[in-house]
Amino acid sequence: MEVIDFKNNIDKDKLNMISKSLQNGELVIFPTETVYGIGANALNKDAVDNIFKAKGRANDNPLIVHISNFDMLKELVYEPTDIEKKLIDAFMPGPFTLILKKKNIIPENVSCGLDTVGIRFPENNIAREIIENTNLPIAAPSANISSKPSGTKVEDIIEEFQDKVSYIVDGGETKIGIESTVVKVIDNIPTILRPGKITPEDIKEVVGCVKIDEHVYKKATGKVESPGMKYKHYAPSTPCLLVYSDNNQELINLIKENITANTSIIGCVEHKSYFPNHKYHVYGHKENNDEISHNIFSLLREVDKDKSDLIIIEGVKKQGLGIAIMNRLIRSCAYNYKER
Numbered sequence: 001m002e003v004i005d006f007k008n009n010i011d012k013d014k015l016n017m018i019s020k021s022l023q024n025g026e027l028v029i030f031p032t033e034t035v036y037g038i039g040a041n042a043l044n045k046d047a048v049d050n051i052f053k054a055k056g057r058a059n060d061n062p063l064i065v066h067i068s069n070f071d072m073l074k075e076l077v078y079e080p081t082d083i084e085k086k087l088i089d090a091f092m093p094g095p096f097t098l099i100l101k102k103k104n105i106i107p108e109n110v111s112c113g114l115d116t117v118g119i120r121f122p123e124n125n126i127a128r129e130i131i132e133n134t135n136l137p138i139a140a141p142s143a144n145i146s147s148k149p150s151g152t153k154v155e156d157i158i159e160e161f162q163d164k165v166s167y168i169v170d171g172g173e174t175k176i177g178i179e180s181t182v183v184k185v186i187d188n189i190p191t192i193l194r195p196g197k198i199t200p201e202d203i204k205e206v207v208g209c210v211k212i213d214e215h216v217y218k219k220a221t222g223k224v225e226s227p228g229m230k231y232k233h234y235a236p237s238t239p240c241l242l243v244y245s246d247n248n249q250e251l252i253n254l255i256k257e258n259i260t261a262n263t264s265i266i267g268c269v270e271h272k273s274y275f276p277n278h279k280y281h282v283y284g285h286k287e288n289n290d291e292i293s294h295n296i297f298s299l300l301r302e303v304d305k306d307k308s309d310l311i312i313i314e315g316v317k318k319q320g321l322g323i324a325i326m327n328r329l330i331r332s333c334a335y336n337y338k339e340r
């Protein structure tokens with residue numbers, strides 16, 4: 001394994017090495033604007049199998065296929081409907097995944113036997129250059145061992161993947177920090193299966209309607225539209241409790257009522273001074289969801305080092321990007337959530 005630093009510039013020889021390795025069916029970790037991805041040639045069944053093995057990913061949790069131009073899209077999926085086309089025009093490239101009817105060229109294991117596939121056209125320059133130069137669609141889930149928080153910087157993931165991939169491409173910290181918004185158009189209504197930076201309001205503005213899948217905050221069992229919703233996810237090893245209130249004093253009270261001597265807290269900078277005797281990890285300023293989403297996954301990894309017996313995490317308002325932050329945090333806490 002070699003770490004390749006593309007933070008300041010993309011070296012053409014190194015880019016060619018990365019492309020060769022992907023063309024040979026090897027695994028490469030690369031940055032996107034959302035989180036780091038662990039990628040392989042999406043048309044090579046064995047290469048795709050190795051992604052599942054490297055992550056310890058359940059074989060009914062399908063992968064998203066990344067493209068760098070719209071000609072690739074035509075090869076992979078059937079003609080999108082008018083609504084789907086509007087979404088593509090509005091949000092690709094960007095932190096957005098659209099579930100479309102797949103063609104047979106995509107191996108079964110990419111979509112875990114479904115007749116659909118998630119397509120994403122990343123905006124991140126390094127991701128785009130790698131895909132374009134390789135001239136192949138790249139299947140890439142988030143770069144983390146399954147159930148762990150997604151990787152948002154190389155330092156966080158190098159240990160768990162150094163023996164499993166050929167290259168780790170370093171692009172610095174990912175801009176957004178949480179995964180793409182996953183949307184499937186069901187009965188002509190764009191339905192958000194996984195919330196992200198592209199919000200329900202953004203989608204409504206483009207097509208006039210939007211639905212949020214009921215499992216966004218709820219535990220999913222049995223048959224669900226997006227199999228990834230079934231799994232425990234984004235979780236530190238230490239047990240976590242998520243708390244939230246619109247009322248600031250109530251939020252502080254909720255933390256105080258549940259805190260133990262050896263509790264760590266993840267919360268906003270404004271509340272740090274209330275807990276001088278505890279390890280307090282700042283995820284950003286209150287209600288600055290861009291800052292919070294950027295920092296959260298790395299903090300969820302860091303806080304495990306405290307060796308506390310409980311982590312209390314301050315929730316945010318379920319609005320805009322806050323919907324995605326709460327969707328991830330509820331899973332980090334294995335649905336252990338108190339709201340008042």
Ligand code: AMP
Binds near residue numbers: 226
């Ligand atoms: P990750 O690869 O970790 O970003 O997770 C990808 C997410 O997209 C998971 O929640 C998957 O279940 C979801 N997904 C991928 N392909 C499909 C599909 N064809 N239908 C529904 N959900 C999908």
Ligand code: MG
Binds near residue numbers: 141
């Ligand atoms: Mg993931």
